[in-house]
Amino acid sequence: MESEVGNTDRRVPTGSSHSLHGSDQMNRLIRTMSTSTSTSRTPLLISPKSLLSTPPTSYKALDCTWHMPSPTPRSPRPEYTQAHLPNARFFDLDGVCDTSSPYPHMLPTPSAWSKAMGELGIGRDDWVVCYDTYGVFSAARVVWMCKVFGHTRVSLLEGGLAGWKEARGEVVSGEEKVESVEYGPCEIDDKLVKSFEEVRENAQKQDGRAKVLDARAKGRFTGEAPEPRPGLSSGHIPHSISLPFQSLLTTPSSYTTYKPASDLKETLEGLGVKEGDDVIMSCGTGVTASVLWLGQNIAFGSDGTKGAVYDGSWTEWAQRASADEGLIVKGDA
Secondary structure, three states: OOOOEEEOOOEEOOOOOOOOOHHHHHHHHHHHHHOOOOOOOOOOEEOHHHHHOOOHHHOEEEEOOOOOOOOOOOOHHHHHHHOEOOOOEEOOOOOOOOOOOOOOOOOOOHHHHHHHHHHOOOOOOOOEEEEOOOOOOHHHHHHHHHHHOOOOOEEEEOOHHHHHHHOOOOEEOOOEEEOOOOOOOOOOOHHHEEOHHHHHHHHOOOOOOOEEEEOOOHHHHHOOOOOOOOOOOOOEOOOOEEOOHHHHEEOOOOOOEEOOHHHHHHHHHHOOOOOOOOEEEEOOOOOHHHHHHHHHHHHOOOOOOOOEEEOOHHHHHHHHOOHHHOOOEOOOO
């Protein structure tokens, strides 16, 4: 059964923002194309210009916006109803998760993922385009989730909603009427996910360790700054490397995009990360770790099959690891 989507409200003017042009436009087109080694492979990144030239019926857009719980709580759902891409569905990162976990928005079970995607009118073979209001933030997490559950046809919209507006893409308001479809069974790709036990085992190895990249701010990594969630110690996993996720991004306007692949590769190689290395990404709750995961795949021309995200990340680690065992490290060591 095919999904039928209709908007219940009105068109929203995109304002006075200007189209991307000149060298900026060409650079983004090249970067979109560079994420694919063949015409048959779905690109990890797609520019607003490229998406605007794509038939709207050929993809399903997901608004994946999620906001940090502090300092001022914001709810992304009302923001979605105010402005979103035509026919876009809202993906609730705090809803499509393991609701039994004490840690926020952990991966759901395969059956829960299948149910959620089907209710969003998305089939296994649909091309999913993820975006958020920041440009590159929580949408990267949903791209990673898609890959984890074997949904290979997924892309991140560069610049998100703001980039789309700047390219004069149409924006609508209201809710979308979506007819559910049968998504079908799926499984978790264990190569893309790491558990607490696996990360602890890796941290205790004397040699042959996977590299762990930490996407949090440097002060949280060293323990000099507090964690945003009350009661959590700051610090880092032994032998991990600080790489704040913003280091991979640029801000051409009011939104963020990834830096060129060559710059991403240079940054990673400067930290000792080479193509083919076993790499684990961590952050606070697995959101910005996904920004690093996607950045690594862009840098080395992969299709989203390289690297893993520690799902529980620091929120789990700080509650389960023991400082007495040397598993919570302060400073740059």
